[in-house]
Amino acid sequence: MSVEILTFGCRLNTYESEVMRGHAAALDDTVIVNTCAVTAEAERQARQAIRRAARERPGARIVVTGCAAQIAPDRWASLPGVAGVLGNAEKLRAETWASLPAAPDSVGDIMDPAAEMPAPAPVSSFAGRARAFVQVQQGCDHRCTFCVIPYGRGRSRSVEAAAVIAQGRSLLARGYRELVLTGVDIASYGRDDAGFGTIGSLARQVLAALPDLARLRLSSLDPAAIDDEFWALLAEEPRLMPHLHLSVQAGSDLILKRMKRRHSRAQALAVIARARALRPEIGIGADLIAGFPTESEALFQETLDFVREAAIPYLHVFPYSARPDTPAARMPAIPMAERRARAARLREAGLAAAAGFHAALVGRRIALLHETEGRGHSEHFAPVRLAGPPPAEGAILAARILRADAHTLFAEAC
Ligand code: SF4
Numbered sequence: 001m002s003v004e005i006l007t008f009g010c011r012l013n014t015y016e017s018e019v020m021r022g023h024a025a026a027l028d029d030t031v032i033v034n035t036c037a038v039t040a041e042a043e044r045q046a047r048q049a050i051r052r053a054a055r056e057r058p059g060a061r062i063v064v065t066g067c068a069a070q071i072a073p074d075r076w077a078s079l080p081g082v083a084g085v086l087g088n089a090e091k092l093r094a095e096t097w098a099s100l101p102a103a104p105d106s107v108g109d110i111m112d113p114a115a116e117m118p119a120p121a122p123v124s125s126f127a128g129r130a131r132a133f134v135q136v137q138q139g140c141d142h143r144c145t146f147c148v149i150p151y152g153r154g155r156s157r158s159v160e161a162a163a164v165i166a167q168g169r170s171l172l173a174r175g176y177r178e179l180v181l182t183g184v185d186i187a188s189y190g191r192d193d194a195g196f197g198t199i200g201s202l203a204r205q206v207l208a209a210l211p212d213l214a215r216l217r218l219s220s221l222d223p224a225a226i227d228d229e230f231w232a233l234l235a236e237e238p239r240l241m242p243h244l245h246l247s248v249q250a251g252s253d254l255i256l257k258r259m260k261r262r263h264s265r266a267q268a269l270a271v272i273a274r275a276r277a278l279r280p281e282i283g284i285g286a287d288l289i290a291g292f293p294t295e296s297e298a299l300f301q302e303t304l305d306f307v308r309e310a311a312i313p314y315l316h317v318f319p320y321s322a323r324p325d326t327p328a329a330r331m332p333a334i335p336m337a338e339r340r341a342r343a344a345r346l347r348e349a350g351l352a353a354a355a356g357f358h359a360a361l362v363g364r365r366i367a368l369l370h371e372t373e374g375r376g377h378s379e380h381f382a383p384v385r386l387a388g389p390p391p392a393e394g395a396i397l398a399a400r401i402l403r404a405d406a407h408t409l410f411a412e413a414c
Contacts, residue, residue, distance in 0.1 A: 003027050004060075006049050009036025011182040011219055013066060015133045016092060018123040020065075023097040029059055030100075034091075035066030035076070037148050039321035043068050047079065054081025063100070065091040067152025072324075073107040088153055092118040110154040117157055122167055124174055130371040130394040131217070132176040134167050135159060136202060137183030141191070144249075145260045145327040146289065146320065149184055156188045158196045165209045177396050178215035178241075178369050181206070186218060187225035200229025207239055214396055215369065215379065217241045220287060223248060223271045224262035235278045243381040244275045245285035245314070251306020252299045255292050258331070265306055272310050283357070283380030285314030290346055291339025292320045293331035300342050307349040313357040314381065315350035319343045351406040358382060358404035365414065368399045384409045 003024045007017040017034045024030060031053045036042040046068060053062055064076040065086040073085045087107035090096045096106060108115055120135040139153040168179050181203065183189070190196035197205075199218065207216055216239055221230075223246045233240050248268050250256050256264060263271075275282050288303065307315065319339035322329040334342075357380075366378040374390040377383060384399065385408050391397055399411035 003030045003032065004053075004057075005032045005034060006046075006053070007034045008042050008046050008049075008066065009034075009038060010184075011133045011180065012135060012138070012184060014126070015120070015123060015135045015182060016088075018126055019092055019121045020097070021127075022121065022123065023092075023094045024100075027061075027097065027100065029057070030061045030063060031057060033062065033064045033066070035064060035068035037067035037071050037152050037323070039318060040323075041321065050076075050079050050082060054079075061100075067149065070107060070110055070152045071148055073105070077105065089115060089117050092121065094121070111151060113155060115154055117154065119163060120159060120167070122170055124170060126176075128372075130176075130369060130376070131178040131180055131215075132171040132174075133180045133182045133219075134164055134171070135183060136164050136181045136199070137186045137189050140185045141188065142185065142262070143260060145258065145331075146292065146323065146329075148323040148326060151325075153184055156185060156192055158189050158192055160196065161202055161205045164202065165206055168206055168210050168213065172210060172212055175394055177213075177394060178217060179206070179213060180217045180219055182219040185222060186220070187222040187227075198227040198229050200227045200231070200233055203240060204229060204233050204237070207233075207237060213239060215239060215241055215367075217243060217381070218245075220245045220247045222246075222262065223268045226271060231274065231278065234275065241379050241381070242279040242282040243285070243379070244272075244282060245316075245381075246271065246287070248286040248306075249289050250292060250295075251288075251303035252295070253302075255295055255299055255303070258294060259289075259292060259328070265302070269306070269310055272312070281361075281380060283314060283378075283382060284310070284312050285316065285381065286310075286312050287316045287318070288346055289318050289320050290343035291334040291336075293322075293328055293333050295320075295334055295342075304345060304349055307346060307353065311353040311356060312350060313354035315347060317343045317346045317350070355404075355406035358406065358409055361401045361409060362404050364401050366399055366401060366409070366411065368397055368411065370395045370397065378409065382409050383407065384411050387412045 035046040061083040070088045090106040140150045141156045189199040370376040374386040400414040
């Protein structure tokens with residue numbers, strides 16, 4: 001039996017799982033669980049997966065890594081069937097996997113400013129995916145009151161443009177037509193090394209160096225830190241996809257303040273308005289937390305009104321999840337049932353916005369990246385279902401929107 005990788009959480013974890021797949025290829029009968037610590041639910045799912053692996057593959061060596069393992073290694077090491085726990089830096093080193101049988105546990109102090117984080121190893125493919133992720137940044141220097149990510153990934157570090165371009169070039173050579181620049185807080189790109197520039201200038205360099213790259217996308221951006229180079233590129237470069245996903249978190253200034261976010265409601269609205277002015281067809285997405293401690297019904301209403309006013313079609317909504325040792329976890333909590341109910345109301349508002357956004361695309365021509373079984377995403381990142389025989393996975397084709405609902409665009413090739 002070979003190596004099985006179970007990945008939880010963000011695109012960066014997906015990228016790193018492919019790095020580990022390469023490093024651990026020589027191992028046998030191993031299950032790697034790449035955990036996420038963003039919510040209690042993500043940790044619960046990882047524990048469940050570990051128990052299932054221990055039950056279904058009793059002979060397998062289970063290795064746990066990722067942010068939850070980095071933050072609380074002992075808690076994961078004590079689970080039945082777990083042979084080893086690796087930190088987020090250690091999991092990216094080839095030598096860790098070479099020496100694994102002998103040294104299963106290795107979790108370094110990632111918060112140590114001097115701690116070295118290996119440069120991302122090249123990845124040649126993404127199992128079962130039509131778009132490829134390219135890591136450009138790691139870690140975070142901010143301290144939002146609800147978040148544990150900095151404790152799982154350490155300080156912000158940027159990847160040199162030459163390495164990003166080389167990774168992009170090799171993925172293009174493998175047939176990928178769309179690349180997604182990803183990290184933890186990519187808007188902080190270059191802040192750790194002035195010579196690196198900004199996320200906007202990096203995107204421009206990638207597109208200039210890879211003229212055959214059809215589509216470039218960026219993962220989530222901090223609305224407080226979008227640079228002018230990015231705006232200029234968005235205005236003039238059609239290969240930069242008209243899709244902006246923002247880490248907004250709330251639409252209430254008081255809650256944003258208690259979250260220690262760096263933007264206000266008005267600034268987030270201004271960012272969305274600027275994006276739409278530059279690319280009217282742009283698809284907007286946002287991360288939102290429902291039921292943050294101290295959020296009264298009136299403060300929640302401000303976030304709901306924000307979603308409606310900005311008409312944001314693509315929402316990632318999380319009921320607030322208390323994380324150990326974070327300032328927010330010490331604030332007066334909202335009952336979980338109420339958090340979930342508020343999350344449902346936000347999602348409903350997002351669906352209403354998506355219905356409007358999709359309806360406006362009916363009759364229009366789009367460029368569809370076909371992923372699998374006739375499904376894919378448009379340049380705006382709208383989900384699309386294609387009529388007729390599906391083209392090759394990863395193909396980009398022109399399609400016309402025949403009809404739409406809040407969830408999907410229904411199209412035919414044209
Ligand atoms: S910006 Fe805030 S929410 Fe995002 S990773 Fe950093 S601390 Fe967490």
